[in-house]
Amino acid sequence: MCSPFAIAEMAPLDDAGMAEVSGRGGIYLSGDISINELGGPIQNDYFGRCNEQDKKCGARLAYQLKEGGGWMVLDEIRGMFAFEGLTLRVRSIDSGFGGDGELFNRDVIELGLPDTVRFNDVQFKIAASNTPRPTDPGFMQTDIFDVEMQGDVLMQGNLLVFPEGNP
Structure with a gap:
């Protein structure tokens, strides 16, 4: 018993063949991230050990606002x-936004937030x-x-990241 697909081989597609292929671009992500949850069973040494005496622990995200400038942290x-079905794609803005979309007429990054984005007992500075x-x-x-x-925060909708400056 052998399926005809079992013997198919992969072959490169030329431009004409690629023109006939359609699909949706983007990334679909799901996952859980726990960073030194207070009261959690495991404290991750990578992010620093949390205890009652030393409250300074956890992850750090630093980004520079402009070359040679300071850092936002x-x-x-x-x-x-936790998130299920978080999407990342490029979206074209060429209409809407109170009439500004047509003037903007560029691509933005869209981060899709399904209703299963969940934060639980989160702290940051x-x-x-x-x-x-x-x-x-x-x-x-x-x-x-x-x-x-404290507790759960559920998020939904889309976050749009607009480029800065002229195209």
Whole structure:
């Protein structure tokens, strides 16, 4: 018993063959991320051990706003993040947005947030820093505010990331 597809071989497609192929572009993601959940069974040493005496622990995300400028920081990130069906794709904005879409007429990155994006007992700090890492020489950080979300937060909709500057 042999299926006819079992002996098919792969072959390259030329431009004419590719023109007949249709599909949807984008990425579909699902997963769970736990970062030093307080009261959780396992504390991950990679992000620093959390305990009652030392509240400074968790992940750090630093991004530079412009070349040679300072750093915006999400620091001491802790909690559980889960998502099912998070999508990432490029979307063309050429209409809508109160008439501004036609003038914009460019592509944006769309992050699709299905109703199963869940945050649970999340904490993080938003700060400004002169270096990306606290271990760098001369490190100085100014905390702007702390965020703490107890319980579940469900999100849905789309997040659009617009490019800066002229095309």
